[in-house]
Amino acid sequence: MTTELNPETAAQPIPLGLPGHDATPHPQITFLGPESYSDKATAALAEDAAKIIARYPQSRSALLPLLHLVQARDGYLTKAGIGFCADQLSLTRAAVAAVATFYSMYRREPTGEYLVGVCTNTTCAVMGGDEILATLAEHLGIEPGETTADGRITLEHVECNAACDYAPVVMVNWEFYDDQTPARSVELVDDLRAGVDPAPSRGVPTLCSFRKVSRLLAGADTPEPPHPDDIGRFTLGERMVEPPKPPVLSSNWGQPQSWTLESYRYAGGYHGLKEALGLAPDEVIEIVKASGLRGRGGAGFPVGQKWSFIPQGDGKPHYLVVNADESEPGTCKDMPLLLASPHTLIEGMIIASYAIRSDHAFIYVRGEVASVIARLRDAVAEAYDAGLLGRNILGSGFDLDIVVHAGAGAYICGEETALLDSLEGRRGQPRLRPPFPAVAGLYASPTVVNNVESIASVPAILRNSADWFRQMGTERSPGFTLYSLSGHVANPGQYEAPLGITLRELLDRAGGMRPGHELKFWTPGGSSTPLFTADHLDVPLDYEGVAEAGSMLGTKALQLFDETTCVVRAVLRWSEFYKHESCGKCTPCREGTYWLVEMMQRLEDGQGRPGDLEKLKDITDSIVGKSFCALGDAAGAPITSSLALFRHEYLEHARLGRCPFDPEKSTTFGRSRR
Incomplete structure (x- = not known):
């Protein structure tokens, strides 16, 4: 059998069985802390819980807010917190625990006063997120997932923060700190440890502790609707002519x-x-x-x-x-x-x-x-x-x-x-x-x-x-919309335009690619859409135009990468995202996304084996169109399109036995913003 990959690479058997499984059984999921709260603590929590529950037509809808509420009290989910939620909603502890363990924001161990999350998904990673995370881990003396000895900071890597136009981004207690560099991120955590609360980049003037933010998420202090006698009379402003x-x-x-x-x-x-x-x-x-x-x-x-x-x-x-x-x-x-x-x-x-x-x-x-x-x-x-x-x-x-x-x-x-x-x-x-x-x-x-x-x-x-x-847009895709430009563009951000505009026109507005570089590949609608290249600059960005060119308009999330970016690395990060976010309900997605990451990591490391590209395509085909929802299709889109457009790059990894790209060249530290 002939293969495009390095035939001299020593083949190693892949262990069979479920992803990540070995002979050792999985540890039992447990919660720490006391079994129950004191009567005083229970009464105080119950007062907050009653207001939250009353907002919903059915009480069980309050479960996520109540989990945020008990996390606000304890700094993580304790046995007492799980039991409190169960009692308030007439559920079993097992039912509450099953929900709590599904969501990534609920902590099962004590969390520092400041939860520092570094985005390492594709756009942030390419633009420097990996370096920031490594720098912070070394500076703090902890690994992602650990807390400093003084209890001030818990460090973690996070998936996409919906802030790609400000990449690389660091989140502190789920507040935005945009356009970070390794040096700025070190200053940020040093300030936090010294008791200084640096103002977030957007949204709020001050930073709250992890527990206070958890209380905000619970909605515990949300004001109740006013009494009819206290409602003001709203008067409309001047009506304007809108072209x-x-x-x-x-x-x-x-x-x-x-x-x-x-x-x-x-x-x-x-x-x-x-x-x-x-x-x-x-x-x-x-x-x-x-x-x-x-x-x-x-x-x-x-x-x-x-x-x-x-x-x-x-x-x-x-x-x-x-x-x-x-x-x-x-x-x-x-x-x-x-x-x-x-x-x-x-x-x-x-x-x-x-x-x-x-x-x-x-x-x-x-x-x-x-x-x-x-x-x-x-x-x-x-x-x-x-x-x-x-x-x-x-x-x-x-x-x-x-x-x-x-x-x-x-x-x-x-x-x-x-x-x-x-x-x-x-x-x-x-x-x-x-x-x-x-x-x-x-x-x-x-x-x-x-x-x-x-x-x-x-x-x-x-x-x-x-x-x-x-009067705006095209006949079949009328109106205006927001296009999100992120990545190696000179001025990333939100650009409102009629549907049907082209990337060439949007880049003119955004100042082009970063100086001295050229467009290599891009997504027209987020990570779930097949990749485009510079050959697609003049594709009309409406539903029909993008579909005819072989992709999807999706959410109009245009991630733009220049020639310094490794396609294999970018696709690996997207694959890791879909593996992490698979809900586990269906076999094709749950098992398939695991194997996609295994294969992509091996290829990115330059350890590709004979038949790996064919195997990668086979695994992708076993997911796309066969999973319970569209997440499986989304996971396959960047792989199939990158193989079609950049197969030579996969082969170059195998030929060299390593990634041929220097990740430092794709970072954008110090970029000025408009």
């Missing part, structure tokens, strides 16, 4: 305190809601359908059509759930939107809820973005105080409550049915469909699940018209 061109979503991001209700009102906010409340719910749906707005979360399904699937007159409650679990590598548009203009989403949610006849809506936010959650909750409180939420909104007779629900670290919860299971207080694993959420979603009731940007695009359509929206 049919971007920016629309980001038009007020540069304004002082753009996230406040007053700033949003000044920019014309809530005029779309006024228009919607003057129409029948079905008329609102027809306007959104006529606009051609397509989902911005990846699939591109028509938003109005999804709303129209909700059965009417069925006697069941209807729910709106906004998917803000932005976690896919490269995808980083929703978090900036929520930080800069949360009322855009809230207005869209009120309109959508009115259209589908829902009086209860949820924003499911990934838990690792504490400042985003805090800002959203502040905005929701402002809306309640102004009479924009609660009872009889703007005198229309329409009622709506919104709950901001923090996740706990699981990329799979971006899949809509896994998100619903998580919101119901369960492990976030995909459901079998049918039935679809529009028929049996949250609490087995009709539910619409939409992405943040999808819902945030609705107010502008109602303010103007469906025809106004269609």
Whole structure:
């Protein structure tokens, strides 16, 4: 048998059996600490728990917040904390433990006052995240997963932080510290150990301890809706003429305190809601359908059509759930939107809820973005105080409550049915469909699940018209959207443009690639989409154009890498991500992603064996189209496309017996930002 890989490489047998299994049984999962709390501690926790539980139609939905609550008290999940949650929700300890061990944010050992997480996914790793993590480990004298002897810092590597446009990123207690270097990261941890709290790069002015942030995630101090007598009267600002061109979503991001209700009102906010409340719910749906707005979360399904699937007159409650679990590598548009203009989403949610006849809506936010959650909750409180939420909104007779629900670290919860299971207080694993959420979603009731940007695009359509929206974009992909540029681009960030723009045009706006370098490969829609090269600079970035060129538009997450980047290393990191984030429900994904990483690591190390590329393709083929949800397909996309476009690079690793690239050359330390 002939092979392209080095025939002199000594072949070693691969042990058979389940991934990571040997003759030693797995250790039993245990929780530390006392069996129960004191009566005084239990009473204090129960007071907080009662407020949290009351926000949900079914009490079990409060499980994730309650786990955050007991983690806030103890600094990790203890036996007492597990028992408390079980007692409050009438669950068994085993049921609570099964959920707690599914999510990465829940700690089972004491955690330092500051949890320092270094992103080592592809964009951050290529741009210096690996060096930062190694530097911090050496400086602190601990390995990732360990805590310093003084109990101040726990160090860990983390997966994508939805901050790729600021790579490399370090998170401290789930707050952003952007554009890090090894030297700056050392200064950061030294300040933390000295009792200085450096201000995060975005979102909040001060840094909180691990326990305080856990309490924030629990929502323990979220204000309750005001009494009707205390609600102010909201007055609309001046209605402005909006030309049919971007920016629309980001038009007020540069304004002082753009996230406040007053700033949003000044920019014309809530005029779309006024228009919607003057129409029948079905008329609102027809306007959104006529606009051609397509989902911005990846699939591109028509938003109005999804709303129209909700059965009417069925006697069941209807729910709106906004998917803000932005976690896919490269995808980083929703978090900036929520930080800069949360009322855009809230207005869209009120309109959508009115259209589908829902009086209860949820924003499911990934838990690792504490400042985003805090800002959203502040905005929701402002809306309640102004009479924009609660009872009889703007005198229309329409009622709506919104709950901001923090996740706990699981990329799979971006899949809509896994998100619903998580919101119901369960492990976030995909459901079998049918039935679809529009028929049996949250609490087995009709539910619409939409992405943040999808819902945030609705107010502008109602303010103007469906025809106004269609003047932007293309015939089949109308409107405006956010493109996220990250990686080796001169000015990474969010670029709002009509659908159908090309990467060449976007790069002109972003100042091109970093000086002295050229584009090598890129993703048009995040890590789950097949790779493109410089040959695809003029592909129209709409749903049809990207598909015709052999990839997917996805979340419009454009990760751009120059000639210093090793494709094999990049694909390995994406493969490690999908292995880590596999929920374990189905065999092809659970076992297949493990073997993909094993094969990719061997190839990256230059230890490829005869037949490895064929074996890699076979493993990929055994996952794609055969897993329970789209995560398996996502894991295969970068592998199959990289083999098609850069097979020679895989072969060069084997020929040299090592990676031919110097990782230091791809770092971007000291890059200036606009």
